[in-house]
Amino acid sequence: ILNVEQSPQSLHVQEGDSTNFTCSFPSSNFYALHWYRWETAKSPEALFVMTLNGDEKKKGRISATLNTKEGYSYLYIKGSQPEDSATYLCAINTDKLIFGTGTRLQVFP
Amino acid sequence: DVKVTQSSRYLVKRTGEKVFLECVQDMDHENMFWYRQDPGLGLRLIYFSYDVKMKEKGDIPEGYSVSREKKERFSLILESASTNQTSMYLCASSPGTSGEQFFGPGTRLTVL
Numbered sequence: 657i658l659n660v661e662q663s664p665q666s667l668h669v670q671e672g673d674s675t676n677f678t679c680s681f682p683s684s685n686f687y688a689l690h691w692y693r694w695e696t697a698k699s700p701e702a703l704f705v706m707t708l709n710g711d712e713k714k715k716g717r718i719s720a721t722l723n724t725k726e727g728y729s730y731l732y733i734k735g736s737q738p739e740d741s742a743t744y745l746c747a748i749n750t751d752k753l754i755f756g757t758g759t760r761l762q763v764f765p
Numbered sequence: 766d767v768k769v770t771q772s773s774r775y776l777v778k779r780t781g782e783k784v785f786l787e788c789v790q791d792m793d794h795e796n797m798f799w800y801r802q803d804p805g806l807g808l809r810l811i812y813f814s815y816d817v818k819m820k821e822k823g824d825i826p827e828g829y830s831v832s833r834e835k836k837e838r839f840s841l842i843l844e845s846a847s848t849n850q851t852s853m854y855l856c857a858s859s860p861g862t863s864g865e866q867f868f869g870p871g872t873r874l875t876v877l
Contacts, residue, residue, distance in 0.1 A: 660807065690865065699769065699868040700855070745808070752798075752823070753866060755807035 658683060660748055662756035669736050669763055676732040677759040679746035684709070684724035686748040691720055691731055694758070695742040703731075703744075736763040768792070769869035771856055777875045784843040786872050788856030796859045797839035798866065799823075799831065801852040808855065814839055846876045 661680045669675050679689070688707045694700040704713040709724040717734045733740055743760045747753040772787035790797065796815055800808040800823075810823030812831040820831050828850060832840045839858075843850055853873050857866040 665805075688864075692868075697774075697870070699870045701868070702865045705865055747808075749864075752810060752813065753808075755800075755809075757805060757807045 658686075658748065658750065658754050660746060660754050660756040662744075662746060662759050664759060665757065666760040667762070669761070671737060671763055671765050673736050673763075674732065674734045675736055675761065676730050677744065677761075679729040679731070679756055681727050681729075681748050684727070686750050688749040689722055689729050690747045690749060690753065691729070692745040692747070693742045694745060700745060733761070736761070738763045738765050769856055769858055769867050771854075771869040771872050773872050774870065775873050775875075777877065778843075778846050779877050780847060782843075782846050782876075784846050784874065784876075786841040786843075786854055786856075786874070788839045788841070788858075788869055789837050790839075790856075790858040790867070791837065792858060792860070792867065793836065794858035794860050794867075795836070796861070797833065798857040798859075799829075799839065799841045800855045800857065801825070802855060802871075803852050811841065846874075848876050850874065851876045 691703040692700040704720045706722040711722040720731045722729045741763050743758040745758045747755040769790045798813040799811045814820050814833045830842045853871050855871045856869040859866040
């Protein structure tokens, strides 16, 4: 079973700080890499689906990159806001989604 | 707007009870999934279904069964609940086997 790792496990930042976290995977043998945001008491929602080495995606202040050769994806948040507080999950898509354990981000005003 | 709903947000049951967790999606998706999420662990796949009346075991099917009688509904059944099944349960659906999944809000089940 492929193991997807995320780091750090949790992160506390001040409003306005920029932050990033990592998703690592041992193999590039998958269809896509997904990033989800999971806010407390809500459904996980998809942020990005990335398929190609070198892919970069952006949505507002959040962006992500994918490096399949070295086995990682980064998620960046520029100028963090309290509403960015959530758990960020990555998953690789083989014949099913294999999830990492998530990074829990808390942004303090 | 795509929607996956789960029958309960919070549920408390006793050891040995039979428990039904219901999931309904309104997107006409073929594929539906049940996961559980525990602290320090990623979402783990319990069962999934690619079509009506069809089911496949995921990574941790022991102690669970599922039912899919209609395309929009996928039920997770705990035949005899145990304390180690206390967890957050998430249902998801997707239009294809290799694409984005749409999640429900989760059911936090406590087994006493």
